Amino acid sequence: MLITGASRGLGAELARIYAEDGWRVLGCARGSIPRTDETDRFHLDVADPASIEAVGRALQGVAIDVLINNAAVRGDTGGLPTLETDDFLTVMRVNALAPLLVTRALLASLKDGERRVVANISSRAGSLAEGTLDDDDGDYAYRCSKAALNMATVKLAQDLKGDGISVLSLHPGWVQTDMGGSDAVVSVASSAAGLKAIIDRADLADSGSFRAFDGRQVSW
Numbered sequence: 542m543l544i545t546g547a548s549r550g551l552g553a554e555l556a557r558i559y560a561e562d563g564w565r566v567l568g569c570a571r572g573s574i575p576r577t578d579e580t581d582r583f584h585l586d587v588a589d590p591a592s593i594e595a596v597g598r599a600l601q602g603v604a605i606d607v608l609i610n611n612a613a614v615r616g617d618t619g620g621l622p623t624l625e626t627d628d629f630l631t632v633m634r635v636n637a638l639a640p641l642l643v644t645r646a647l648l649a650s651l652k653d654g655e656r657r658v659v660a661n662i663s664s665r666a667g668s669l670a671e672g673t674l675d676d677d678d679g680d681y682a683y684r685c686s687k688a689a690l691n692m693a694t695v696k697l698a699q700d701l702k703g704d705g706i707s708v709l710s711l712h713p714g715w716v717q718t719d720m721g722g723s724d725a726v727v728s729v730a731s732s733a734a735g736l737k738a739i740i741d742r743a744d745l746a747d748s749g750s751f752r753a754f755d756g757r758q759v760s761w
């Protein structure tokens with residue numbers, strides 16, 4: 542399996558539990574990755590298309606069963622008054638565009654895989670139906686990026702069905718990471734375990750769906 546943003550938070554824990562479960566883990570990060578003997582490390586800055594293409598080239602001929610597009614940034618959270626063009630575009634680039642470019646760069650490897658699953662780590666914050674029900678954070682860029690990522694999931698699911706590749710949007714919960722902050726309610730371990738269980742069971746019937754770490758269906 543290959544995961545982006547494996548340096549810390551949810552990405553590091555997912556890499557760890559897949560390795561623990563006996564998978565070969567290709568852990569990607571723009572900086573250093575925690576050392577585990579089981580994880581192969583790749584340099585990947587998902588904001589840089591050349592970096593994405595380089596990883597695609599390096600993995601030519603290597604089958605990949607599961608791709609987890611996990612790397613993301615939050616961006617400005619100050620609402621409309623502090624909305625700023627460069628920040629907004631960086632968040633869109635990392636959270637929405639990069640998963641498409643990474644999936645395209647690794648498509649041949651995914652087709653060679655047996656499981657053929659792409660999991661896009663999204664957020665309920667990007668749900669048009671549920672995203673603003675119980676919080677009013679001023680994170681315009683983040684929410685717009687995850688809504689765009691959700692459409693990328695649906696579009697990829699449609700495009701890649703013929704190749705037998707399932708594509709999911711997954712909400713990890715409000716998780717105790719640097720991004721989630723100290724008030725978050727879900728441990729990294731239970732979020733990662735829940736996400737892995739969903740990915741382990743995913744098949745084409747699930748493709749194009751939006752699920753939370755606890756199995757609940759999230760409305761788009």
Ligand SMILES: NC(=O)c1ccc[n+]([C@@H]2O[C@H](COP(=O)([O-])OP(=O)(O)OC[C@H]3O[C@@H](n4cnc5c(N)ncnc54)[C@H](OP(=O)(O)O)[C@@H]3O)[C@@H](O)[C@H]2O)c1
Binds near residue numbers: 714
């Ligand atoms: N935590 C939550 O409550 C929550 C809720 C909903 C959804 N999510 C989603 O869950 C996923 C994981 O979030 P997290 O809580 O683990 O966040 P986190 O602790 O802030 O970690 C973010 C990860 O993304 C990586 N990253 C950011 N920009 C990158 C880039 N340009 N290239 C490569 N890697 C990059 C970071 O790498 P560096 O170490 O190099 O910065 C880090 O590994 C994200 O998709 C996030 O949107 C989280």
